[in-house]
Amino acid sequence: MGVQSVLADAFQRAKDYEAKIKAGDKTVRRDLELDALVEILNDKRFITCHSYIQSEILALIATADEYGFKVNTLTHILEGYKVADAIKKHGSNVSTFSDWWAYKTEVQDAIPYNAAIMHKVGLNVCINSDDAEMARRLNQEAAKVVKYGGVSEEDAFKMVTLNPAKALHIDNKVGSIKVGKDADVVLWNENPLSIYAKALYTIVDGAVYFDREKDLEKRKLISAERNRLVQKMLADAKSGTPTVPAKPTAQVILHCEDNEQHTGILEVDSYEDKL
Incomplete structure (x- = not known):
């Protein structure tokens, strides 16, 4: 309240x-x-709302209806299956996890059939990630919707391609392969919903940014360069050159709450470097 x-x-x-x-x-x-x-x-x-339980979802929709605006996307929305009809009436997109549930109080009623139920009610459903690792394999996350909800492979794949583009209002540029759209494409060696599928090529704006065969050749060069440097360090150590501890490279890891106060401060995870 x-x-x-x-x-x-x-x-x-x-x-x-x-x-x-x-x-x-x-x-x-x-x-x-x-x-x-x-x-x-x-x-x-356009606004997106971080949401979980049915009471808060309905409360926001009621407020939006009262003041005459629309919630563009309800994110996480793990109890969306309970109020999918109300969400459809309001006109929001939904973006949810494929099978996250019971990991904290407000998701005790979350179920892995959530995305499929909302899809069958007629909502524009997207599958989202909440960390960098899962973002690398959203194709596999989409496959879980086939497993749990019996959604067709085509509709499941749209949940990580065309549907998010619609939610972001950029489906005229990306989200599907069509003449006139941006040439951002991934070519797979198998059905992309399969856990065995490997990306062969990644093409952005028509330029090949990743080529698996070339990547394998680069790995050989990197391995050879690593070996050359190791041998050089060993040789320097034998000749009496002083050694110094290795200094790790700072890795910037962003979290949802980092920019809530718009401080401009980024969290940097490393052994000794902090910003």
């Missing part, structure tokens, strides 16, 4: 703010936060 009240208060302030500006009130002070909310009210800014 508290969250819903905060949202309602914010959008009411945005409506009042816009009304004063339209009326030519010169005393109104520019407010960037309210400007963003006004854009939402006028369908100029």
Whole structure:
């Protein structure tokens, strides 16, 4: 109830703010936060909502309907199967996990059939990741929808290709292979929903960014270079050259909450380097 009240208060302030500006009130002070909310009210800014349980989903939809805006995408939406009809009526896209459930309180009722049920109700369903590792194999995540919900392979694959493009309003450029769209394509050696499928080529804007055969040749060169450097270090050590500890390269790992306060601070994981 508290969250819903905060949202309602914010959008009411945005409506009042816009009304004063339209009326030519010169005393109104520019407010960037309210400007963003006004854009939402006028369908100029698309929003996505992090959501889990049916009560919060329905509360947000009710608030959106009251103030005349649409939630573009409900993300995670693990109890979406319970209220899929209400989501469809409102007109939101949904982006969910394929089979994450019971890992914290608000997902106790999550089920692996969620994506399939929402799809069968008629929602535009996307399968999302929540970490860099899963993002590498969303094709396999989509395959789980076939396993659990009996969704066709074509419809399941759309959940990680065309459907997300529709949700992002860029399906006129990407998401499927069609004349006039951007030439961003991955060629596989087998059905991409198979765990045995390997990417042979990755093509971006018509340029080959990954070629498996060339990659194998590069691995040989890297191995040879590594061996050359190791032998050089061993030779230097034998000749009395002083050695120094290896210094790890800083790896930037972004998390959902990193930029919530818009601090511009990035978390850097390394043994000794911190930013």
